[in-house]
Amino acid sequence: MGRILxxxxxxxxxxxxxxxxxxxxxxxxxxxASVAFTTWLAVRARIIDNDSVPSxxxxxxxxxxxxxxxxxxxxxxxxxxxxxxxxxxxxxKLFTVPNPPRSSVGKAxxxxxxxxxxxxxxxxxxxEEILVHALTEELADVEAITAMGERVARAERxxx
Amino acid sequence: MSLDFIDWALVRDLLSWFLFLLGSAAVVIGAxxxxxxxxxxxxxxxxxxxxxxxxxLIVFAMMLQAPNWIVLAxxxxxxxxFGLTSPVATHAIAHAAWMVGFKPMQGAALRYxxxxxx
Numbered sequence: 001m002g003r004i005l006x007x008x009x010x011x012x013x014x015x016x017x018x019x020x021x022x023x024x025x026x027x028x029x030x031x032x033a034s035v036a037f038t039t040w041l042a043v044r045a046r047i048i049d050n051d052s053v054p055s056x057x058x059x060x061x062x063x064x065x066x067x068x069x070x071x072x073x074x075x076x077x078x079x080x081x082x083x084x085x086x087x088x089x090x091x092x093k094l095f096t097v098p099n100p101p102r103s104s105v106g107k108a109x110x111x112x113x114x115x116x117x118x119x120x121x122x123x124x125x126x127x128e129e130i131l132v133h134a135l136t137e138e139l140a141d142v143e144a145i146t147a148m149g150e151r152v153a154r155a156e157r158x159x160x
Numbered sequence: 161m162s163l164d165f166i167d168w169a170l171v172r173d174l175l176s177w178f179l180f181l182l183g184s185a186a187v188v189i190g191a192x193x194x195x196x197x198x199x200x201x202x203x204x205x206x207x208x209x210x211x212x213x214x215x216x217l218i219v220f221a222m223m224l225q226a227p228n229w230i231v232l233a234x235x236x237x238x239x240x241x242f243g244l245t246s247p248v249a250t251h252a253i254a255h256a257a258w259m260v261g262f263k264p265m266q267g268a269a270l271r272y273x274x275x276x277x278x
Contacts, residue, residue, distance in 0.1 A: 017230075017233040017234075017237070018233075018234065018237070020230040072212050072213070073213070076186065076209055076212060076213040079193065079205055079206070079208065079209055080186070080189045080193075080209055080213075082193070082197075083189050083190070083192050083193030083196060083197070083206055083209070084189060084192065088196065088197070089268070090197065090198065090202060090268070090270065091266075091267055091268040091270075092199070092201060092202050092264055092265050092266055092267070092270070093266060093267070094264060094266060111247075111251065112244070112247040112248065112251070113247075115208070115247035115250050115251050115254075116208075116211075116212060116243065116246070116247045117208075117212075118205055118208035118209050118212060118213075119205050119208070120205075121201065121204050121205065121208070121250060121251070121254050122247075122251050122254070122255075123201075123251075123254050123255060123258045124255060124258055131258075133201045133204075133254070133264055135197075135202055135205045137268075
């Protein structure tokens with residue numbers, strides 16, 4: 001029930017922000033109707049769970065995103081240096097890191113964070129570990145990536 | 161102390177131009193990486209610069225130029241969806257290549273594993 005309420009609130013906010021209509025009753029009624037219809041469809045299809053409405057990740061995930069932006073900036077500089085170097089010193093590497101988040105949303109968030117950080121790409125997501133391809137030895141920092149996964153796990157643990 | 165002497169429109173323009181140039185440079189560097197890196201998997205990392213720094217910095221620069229908050233809200237949506245969708249696309253390509261048996265080059269010597277019977 002709580003998830004349905006969160007879904008409705010999110011749909012209302014998205015509709016208002018994307019349309020920008022606040023004082024046209026007819027259009028607002030159409031918006032309310034489309035929100036109600038979408039929610040009814042979602043309930044009827046039984047797709048309201050932690051995958052479609054990942055309320056469990058909030059608010060912990062917000063701090064994680066802010067931290068991630070800085071990590072992406074740092075990794076961007078490292079990879080850009082290799083792309084511009086006269087002789088790039090590459091040593092590509094395949095390795096696995098543990099996948100600590102428990103929910104599938106948490107696992108997907110961790111896998112996407114690895115891909116989003118330049119220099120490392122998630123190649124295969126398994127139940128317990130993630131197969132990662134890294135561009136250089138310096139970027140293939142298993143400890144740093146494991147710490148990132150634990151941050152995601154902590155962010156989702158902050159839920160009730 | 162009054163800050164009236166600062167032309168805020170000018171400050172905004174300068175900042176957004178700085179971000180536009182930085183983002184464009186990131187796109188060009190990412191393209192260079194795609195051309196210069198040796199194999200399929202390492203080229204994905206070059207594309208990663210274009211996806212993250214390039215796209216996001218240009219959208220941030222556009223946010224500074226937004227004429228009203230509706231445009232700003234839409235740009236924030238665009239930035240968020242870039243961040244959520246581009247890694248999924250990159251992973252889809254990398255995973256597809258891995259599943260069909262494409263093996264990456266490894267080590268500083270840039271050899272394909274199995275070239276010399278391991």
